[in-house]
Amino acid sequence: MTPVTRRDFTKAAGLATALSYSRIFGANERIHMGYVGLGNRGDQVHDGFLEHGDAQTVAICDLREDYLDFAAKKSRGAPKRYTDYKKLLEDKDVDAVMIATPDHWHALMFVDACHAGKDVYVEKPLSLTVAEGRRMVEVADQTKRVVQVGIHRRSAKFLQEAAAYVQSGGIGHVTVAKGYHLYNEWPNGIGNAPDSTPPNEEMWNQWLGPSPKVPYNKNRMFYDFRWFYNYSGGQVTNFGVHYMDMLRWCLGKDAPKAVTVMGGKYVMKDNREIPDTLEALWEFDGPSLMVFSQYNSSAAGGNIQGAEMELRGTKGTMYIHGNRWDVVPEKVTEANVPARTPVDRVTEKAYNPSKKTVIEPASGKGSDDTAFHARNFLDCVKSRAKCNCDVLTGHQSTAATLIANIALKTKSYLEWDAKAEKFTNNAVANKYLSYQYRAPYKLG
Template sequence: MKRRQFIKRVVQTGAVVSATALSGKDVLGANERVRVGLIGCGGRGMFDAKLMRDVPNAEFVAVCDLYPPHLAKAKEWAGTSAKEFKDFRRLLEQKDIDAVLIATPDHWHAIPTVLACQAGKDVYVEKPLAHNIQEGRTMVEAARRHNRVVQMGAQQRSAPHYAEVARIIQSGELGRVHFVRIWNYTNMFPNGVGRAPDSDLPEGVDWDMYLGPAPYVPFNKNRFIGTYRWFWDYGGGLVTDFGIHRFDSMQQIMKADAPVSVTASGGRYGLTDGAETPDVVQVTYQYPGFILSYEACMLNAHGAGGRTPGNEQPSEGFRMQRKEMSAEDATASHVKNFIECVRSRKKPAADVEIGHRSTIVAHLGNIAYRTGHKIRWDAAKEEIVDDPEAAKLLARQRRKPWALI
C-alpha cells in the first residue's frame, strides 16, 4: 500500500494549520488545571511525569500500564483520586483528561497517539516518535486533522545551550560547516542482555496486549521491560534510542530537514547475547552541502573492565569557543513547554513534524544497515528511490485488531 493510501485510511488530510498556533480547543487560563493521563508507568514515564506535575496547575488524574508493579507504584504516586487502567483505550475514553503522556515501548507510540488525537487530547510522546516512518507520518496527519498539540520527548529542543550552539553555527562564526560527526558510546560488555530462554508470564501481564501490532512470539523477558529496544519488532537499537537525540540536535543546528542518501555498516561484534540490533554501527548521511557521520558502540573506554557509573570530567584542553554554557538535562523545561502549549495552543518546541523528521533520520540509518544498501531518499514524497526491498521497511504489517493504524 502506498504511503498516501495508508494515511487516507487512518486520517483524512485536514486543513492547513498555522505555523504558530493550533485551533479547535479553547485556550486555557494560566490558573486552569491541565489534567494529564500517564500511559506507560516505567522508569522514563515516571521521570517525565514527576517533572510534568511540578509545572504549576498540571495534575495527573489517570495512570495506565499493563505491568502490575508499575501500575501500582504509579497509582500510589498519583494519589487516591487518580483512576488506574490496564488498557490505554479505557483511559482515552475519560472526558476529564486534557492531555496524555505516552512513555511506552517504541512499537506502542503511534497507536495511542493517533487515538488520543481522535479523542481530542493533546500528547507528549517519548522519542523516537514512531516505530517506523509510515507510522510517524500518520501521527503528524492525526495531530493536524484534530488540531492537537503533540510534542516528542526531544528535550534538547528546550535546552538553552543547544540554542546557543545553533546560533554560533548559523551565524557563520566558525565558517561554513561541511562535515558533522556525532556519536554515542555506552557499555554492556560482555554479556549484553544475555540469552534468556522463553518462560512463563509474570503474574497479571497481558502478553498479547504488550505485543500489540508486533508479531506474536512466546514471552521472553528480554523482549519486555528495559531491553525491548534491542529487538527490531519493538525498537531500533542504538540508532533510535540514543541517536535520535543527536540527529534532532544536528538538524536543528544545521537547519537541515533530511538527508539525500544514507549508507551504514556494523554488526554484533562485542556482545555475546541474544539481541538483534547492532552493538557497533556507523552511518554516513549525505545532506545538501555537508556530510554527517554517526557512530555508536556498546563498548567504551572501560572495555572488558566493566561499566563504571558516574560522570567523567575531562581536562580543560583547548576550545575554539570559550563561552560557558549550562548543559543540564532539559526535560523539566521541555515538559513545561508542552503544558504551556496545551494552554496557549501554540506549537511546542519539538512539534510532531519536527519529531517525525528527526526520527526519519534514525530509521533510514537502520534501513541502510539492515539491507546493506545505499539508500536514496525522496524527502518530499517520503519514499525510498528505486529500492523495493528497502521500501518494505518504511512500514510493517500489523496484527489484528491493530491493523487500522
C-alpha cells in the same frame, strides 16, 4: 462573571470533540494529565510534570500494578487507574496524555489520543516506521492537537543557544556533524534468557500489541525491548535520534538525501538482535555529512574531547556535552597559495603561510532537565502554540534514523526522496518503510 473554561464548556455542551478542546484554557487552569506507560522513562517524565503546579495527574495506565502503585503514590490526589489505554482516552476528565510505552505502541496510542481530542506528549523515537510517523503528523494536523515529542534537548536553554550560534554561522560552514553513543556491555549484556511461558499470558499479548506474536522471552519485554527490532530501532533510534535532532537543528536541515551504514553484532554474546557496533553516515544538502557512531567501548567517553556531539566548521569546532558546549576556533590559512611547487617555496609567505583564528572561543552551560520540556508542553496546551519539538520535527528526526536501520538491513547506500518519503534506488528498502500490524490492530 466567572469565565467559562474549556472544561466547563465541553461538559456543558457535551462536545468533547477535537476542536472544542482547542479554544478556551485559562492561563491559571490546571491541565489534567493522563499517563500511559509508567516504566523507566514514563516515571521520569511524570516527575518532570509534577514539578509544575498546573499539571494534575488525573489518570494513569500501565500493564504493571507495581508501576501504577508507584505512580499513584507520588501523584497529588488519587488518579484513576487503567490497564487499557483506550479506557483512559475515553475519560473526559483527561485533557492531555503522556505516552511512554515501547516504540511499537507509539503510533497507535498517539493516533487514538488525537482522535479522542487529547493533546499529546509522546516519547521519542516518534514511531517504529516512517509510514507511521507520517500518519501521526497528518492526524495531529487534522485534529489540531498540540504535540510535544520527547526529544527534550529542544527545551534546554543552553542547547537553544548552541543551535543559534551554529545557525548564525558562528563556526562557518559545517562540513561534518557527529554524535557518539559509547557503552561497553561486553561480554554478556542482557544475557541469554530462553523463551518460556509468560508469567501472565494476557499481559504479554497486550504488551506485544500490533507486533508479531512470538514466544515470551523476558529480554524482549521491560526496558530491554530496545535491543529487538519488532519493538524498537536499537541505539540508532534510541540515543541516535537525540543526536540527529540536535545536529539537524544546528544545521537547519530537514532531511538527508542519502544514507549508508555498516556495523553488526561483533562481540556481544547475549540474545539481542541489534548491532553492538556501527557507523551510520548521512549526506545532507548544504552540503554536509552527519555521522552516528555506536561502539561497544566506553573508556574515553564520547569523542576525543569526551563530547557527545561535535560539529566541525570551517572557522571552528563545537563540542556538545551533556551540560555544556564549547567552541574551539580553527586556525585558518591566510595565504591563498600554499606551497606546492619549488617555485612557490621561494615566496616566503606561500612557503610558510600564516594561520590565524577568525573567531573567538565560546561556550555555554546548562541542563536538559525533562521538566523544561514538560513546562513547554503545558504552556502550549494553553496557548495552542507549537511545542519546541512539535510532531513534524520529531518525525523528521525519527525518520532520518529509521532509514539508517533500513540501510543496515539491506546493506546498501540508499538515496532518499524526503518529500515522497521513499528511496529512489532500492525497491526492497521501500518495503521496510511500514509493516503489517497483527490483527485486529489498525492505525486510525
